[in-house]
Amino acid sequence: MNISKVAKLTGVSAKTIRYYESIELMPEPMRAENGYRDYSDKDVDILKFIQSARKMGFALKDVGNLLQLWQNKNRASRDVRELAERHIKEVENRIFELQNIRDTLKNLVECCHGDDRPDCPILNSFVKENNCGCEET
Amino acid sequence: MNISKVAKLTGVSAKTIRYYESIELMPEPMRAENGYRDYSDKDVDILKFIQSARKMGFALKDVGNLLQLWQNKNRASRDVRELAERHIKEVENRIFELQNIRDTLKNLVECCHGDDRPDCPILNSFVKENNCGCEET
DNA sequence: TATGGTCCTTCCAGTAAGGGCAAGGTCAAG
DNA sequence: CTTGACCTTGCCCTTACTGGAAGGACCATA
Numbered sequence: 001m002n003i004s005k006v007a008k009l010t011g012v013s014a015k016t017i018r019y020y021e022s023i024e025l026m027p028e029p030m031r032a033e034n035g036y037r038d039y040s041d042k043d044v045d046i047l048k049f050i051q052s053a054r055k056m057g058f059a060l061k062d063v064g065n066l067l068q069l070w071q072n073k074n075r076a077s078r079d080v081r082e083l084a085e086r087h088i089k090e091v092e093n094r095i096f097e098l099q100n101i102r103d104t105l106k107n108l109v110e111c112c113h114g115d116d117r118p119d120c121p122i123l124n125s126f127v128k129e130n131n132c133g134c135e136e137t
Numbered sequence: 138m139n140i141s142k143v144a145k146l147t148g149v150s151a152k153t154i155r156y157y158e159s160i161e162l163m164p165e166p167m168r169a170e171n172g173y174r175d176y177s178d179k180d181v182d183i184l185k186f187i188q189s190a191r192k193m194g195f196a197l198k199d200v201g202n203l204l205q206l207w208q209n210k211n212r213a214s215r216d217v218r219e220l221a222e223r224h225i226k227e228v229e230n231r232i233f234e235l236q237n238i239r240d241t242l243k244n245l246v247e248c249c250h251g252d253d254r255p256d257c258p259i260l261n262s263f264v265k266e267n268n269c270g271c272e273e274t
Numbered sequence: 275t276a277t278g279g280t281c282c283t284t285c286c287a288g289t290a291a292g293g294g295c296a297a298g299g300t301c302a303a304g
Numbered sequence: 305c306t307t308g309a310c311c312t313t314g315c316c317c318t319t320a321c322t323g324g325a326a327g328g329a330c331c332a333t334a
Contacts, residue, residue: 004281014282019321034329036282045264052263057238060320070260080259081251084242091239098232101194105225114218122217123207126189127182141310151311156292171300173311197291 001039002032010047020050025064058087138176139169147184157187162201195224 003014012020020026026046030038049070053063062083069075069083104125111121140151149157157163163183167175186207190200199220206212206220241262248258 002282013322015322016320018283023320034282036329049263054320055238056242056263057235066260066263069257070263073255075255075257076253077249077255077257077259078251078253080257081246081249084246084249084259088239088242088246091235091242095232095235095239098194098228098235101192102225102228102232105193105221105228109218109221109225112214112218112221114215116213116215118210118212118214120206120212120214120217122214122221123203126186126193126203126207139311150292152294153292155312160291171311173300191291 001044003037003039006039006044006047009044010051012047012051017047020047023060025050025060025067056087057091062087138181140174140176143176143181143184146181147188149184149188154184157184157197160197162187162197162204193224194228199224 001009003017006012006017007014010017017026021028026043029043030040032038046067049067050063053066054060058066065083066080069080105122108122108125113119138146140154143149144151144154147154154163158165163180166180167177169175183204186204187200190203191197195203202220203217206217242259245259245262250256
């Protein structure tokens with residue numbers, strides 16, 4: 001199977017597949033006589049695994065660890081779970097930060113006339129200590 | 138005012154201040170006789186503005202636009218508001234994605250024994266079509 | 275057989291937003 | 305006079321890729 005077929009099967013671009021190989025996340029595939037990469041079904045499974053883990057927001061470093069665990073039949077599910085739990089915490093922290101940003105910006109946008117006039121509580125908020133310039137004007 | 142003082146005043150590291158200057162986000166400050174950067178109060182205000190906008194999650198490119206608007210006394214608050222609204226949408230999309238990830242992972246973690254045994258629905262989910270391996274085992 | 279178009283290969287460079295480190299100049303204190 | 309704490313520039317490292325150039329390979333058609 002050549003690289004573009006694998007790309008279609010997995011949804012990972014050829015460029016990215018080569019990149020994963022270069023950082024040794026993927027094993028090196030066989031080579032056809034013409035030098036083209038020649039992938040097996042197992043390679044495709046590995047790539048699908050990587051892609052799934054990426055979609056769950058795991059960093060490539062974590063994906064590498066998950067891949068190790070996946071291929072180690074003596075793994076402890078505890079290790080996988082701990083990795084996932086750490087990741088969940090990071091995701092939740094990020095959600096929290098983004099929600100704060102969203103709430104603050106929504107307040108500011110509501111206060112902003114949004115017309116031809118220059119006065120703008122959004123810009124004001126970047127200068128002053130308080131977060132929302134609503135009470136003035 | 139030398140760079141480390143400005144760094145303390147604004148919470149932006151000296152390194153980052155120089156970086157902002159290099160990408161022309163900040164104007165070049167005066168130089169003292171010894172070649173050291175010498176910042177004015179206005180420079181500090183600009184940096185504080187940048188820092189505030191960064192804390193709201195705006196990309197440096199957007200921060201540049203906001204800075205232009207801030208310094209243009211003939212600006213229309215509409216332009217600022219539109220920029221902010223676009224950003225809010227991006228933030229909300231990101232929140233949504235992260236919530237999906239969190240929910241999926243939480244389900245998987247709940248299903249995982251998390252002990253010495255290798256069987257793990259989290260890993261399974263990365264291989265199979267369904268998102269949660271809960272129903273099996 | 276020439277030609278064109280589409281694949282494949284490698285390597286180089288760039289992105290965002292800085293961090294780290296090195297080599298060298300400066301300054302103030304003891 | 306020396307030590308430590310600043311400052312300067314410059315270059316590489318990070319994450320997770322993407323784009324492009326230059327050069328082979330393969331296939332169909334005129």
